[in-house]
Amino acid sequence: MNIPIRPWIIDTTLRDGEQAPGVVFSPEEKKDIAAMIADIGVDELEIGYPAISVDEQRVIREIVAMKLPKRLTCWSRAKRSDIECASRCETEGIHISFPISNLYLDLMGKDYLWVREQLEILIPEAKKHFSFVSAGAQDATRTDVTTLEAFARDASLCGADRVRIADTVGIATPLTLMRHIEQLKSSVTIPLEFHAHNDLGMATANAFSAIEAGCDAVSVSVNGLGERAGNAALEELSLALKLSGRYRNSIKTDRLHRLCEKVAKASNRIIQDQKPVTGSAVFQHESGIHCNALLKDPLSYQPFLPGDIGKEAYELVIGKHSGSASIQHAMEANGISIDREEAGKMLLSVRLAANRKKSGLSSAELMNIYKECLVKPQDTCRR
DSSP states (O other), X not given: OOOOSSOEEEEOTTTTGGGSTTOOOOHHHHHHHHHHHHHHTOSEEEOOOGGGOXXXXXXXXHHHHTOOSSEEEEEEESOHHHHHHHHTTOOSEEEEEEEOSHHHHHHHTOOHHHHHHHHHHHHHHHHTTOSEEEEEEETGGGSOHXXXXXXXXXXXXXXXXXXXXXOTTSOOOHHHHHHHHHHHXXXXXXXXXXXXXXXXXXXXXXXXXXXXXXXSEEEEBGGGOOSTTOBOBHXXXXXXXXXXXXXXXXXXXGGHHHHHHHHHHHHTOOOOTTOTTTSGGGGEEOOHHHHHHHTTOTTSSOSSOGGGGTOOOOEEOOSTTOOHHHHHHHHHHTTOOOOHHHHHHHHHHHHHHHXXXXXXXXXXXXXXXXXXXXXXXXXXSOO
C-alpha cells in the first residue's frame, strides 16, 4: 500500500464551514481564523466562494493581502462566471467542482460527455489566472469507480493539478473507500484529495482511511463545521495522525483548543461536551478504577494528555462512581489531607448525594460531606 509520508492537510472552515446553515463569519473573524489556521500548520486554506458576492471577494482579497505562508484557494462551480469572479481575488489556487454522479447529472439534464467538455473548457481557462487548479468530483462516492477514473484522467489531461474525491452526502465507509482510493491510485497519476462529510458519523475515520489507502491530501474543518452533520474535523484528524506514529504531522496540536474555541464562538456553534478531542468531557473522569490509575499515570485512561491540545489538566469528578482515591485527591485540592480509611467513610454519603442530584458534586458539596462525616460525631454520617 502506498502510504504518504506526510499527508497534505487542507482546511475548508472558511468555505465549507461557513456554509453550515446559519453560520456567518464577519470579515475580521475570517481574517483572525485564517491567521490561526495558518499558524497551526495546515498546508492549504480554502478561504471562500467568490461568486457569492462582491463582499465575499473583498474579504478573500484581504486574506490574500495578509501574505500567510500557505497556499490559499477559493471555490467555484463549473461555470466560467464563477472562475471570472474568483480570478479577481488573486488566490494562488482554485477548486472547480463538477457534478459527476448519475443522480446529479440527471438533475441537470447532462451526461459525462458534458463533464468532459467542461473540463476541456474550464481547466485551461482557470490556468490563465491560477497557478494551482483542483478539479472536484462532486458526489463521487455515489459514482462508479470507472467514471471516477475517467474523470481523473480527463482532468489531468486538461491541466488540473489535483482531483478531489468528494463524499458529498457522507455515505462512505472506511473499507469501501480504501478500496476505491487504492483502485484510483493504481490507474491514475494525478494527486488525489478526499473531502469527507459526516452524515453517518464517519468523516474523520474516512479521511484517515483515505490517507491510509494512499490519498495525497484530505480536507477538514475546525470543529468539523460544515453543511448538515459537518465535515471531517481538523482537530480529530490531527490527533489521529499524531498518535498513529506513521505520519509526519505538521499540525501544532497544542494550539488546537484555542483555535476550536475561536471558531465555536464565531460560528455560534457550541462544542458539545462529548465532542472528540476538544469536548469538556474528554478529560473528565469519575470511575474509581479510572481515577485511581490516572493518579498514577495520566495516560492509563487517556489516549493523549490535555497539554497536547493546549488544555491545562484533566478533571476528576466526584460522583456516584467515585472511589476513595478520588475523594482523597479532591480533599487534597481543598487543602485537607485525609487517609484512605477516612475517604471510605465519606463514600456512601457522596454516592447518595450524587444520586439525589443526578450529577457530580461541587467542591462545596464535598466539603459539607467531609464536615458531616469526619468533623461532626461519626454517628451523624450516613452509612
